[in-house]
Amino acid sequence: ASWPHYGELTHQKQTAVADAASEVADAMGPSVDNAGNDKYNPVDPADMSEDKHDPRDFALWKAPKDSDPLDARWNTPFGTGRPGWHIECSAMSHRYLKDMFDIHGGGLDLRFPHHENEMAQTRAAGYDSAARWMHSAWVTAKGEKMSKSLGNGLSVPAVLAENSAWVVRYALGSVQY
Structure with a gap:
């Protein structure tokens, strides 16, 4: 979270970015199941490690899990694993849409942290991402x-x-x- 523009997508100051996730959750209504787990943005215990310098840090590369398919991991000079969730989207956007594209969309639940992190790492690689970001509320089925x-x-x-x-x-x- 050392990039000075981190939080601009969700209009959050650096000190308040962590609150963006709870604001989205409040706007979207209850997303917790009967066991108290977040149904839509489950917390990955691997993301809560002591290796982080800041709770907003995210992984560019993740170690494989036993549940990952064998074709979803690669041997690399820095270990066997897979891309982090946010870097996958940055890589696909750059490969197929190039340096800048007009509109990036998604559900309101993806604004933070996913799209905020995607924007930060894309800009860190020297590219702009989307000219406009559009987020929609969910379509619901049976609640x-x-x-x-x-x-x-x-x-x-x-x-x-x-x-x-x-x-x-x-x-x-x-x-x-």
């Missing part, structure tokens, strides 16, 4: 965030199997971003 990871998402073919294209077009066109 839960709709997401691929929860397995409750809808595909366009599934929606069109039950509704005409005109109905879907009208529904999407009748609401604001």
Whole structure:
């Protein structure tokens, strides 16, 4: 968290960046399951190590977990492992969209820490990322965030199997971003 612009995406001062995660959680409503675990942003115990200089530090490279697929780890000069979550997105953005692209989007839950960290490391590599960042609230299904990871998402073919294209077009066109 030594980059002087860290926190600009979420409009947080350096001293208040840690509060951004709780603000997002408050805005999105309860995300804790009955056991007290965060359903959408689970804490990885490996991220809470004593090796951090600051609680906002993030990993560029992670040691493999037993649960990781064998094809999701690589042998490198600095050890076997995999890219950290944020660096994966920076690398893909740079490879496929180059130095600067117009819009980077995602759910409100990704603003902090994911997109904040992605922006910091992309700029540290000497590139700008997106000209604009857009974040949307969640679409919910039966009271839960709709997401691929929860397995409750809808595909366009599934929606069109039950509704005409005109109905879907009208529904999407009748609401604001």
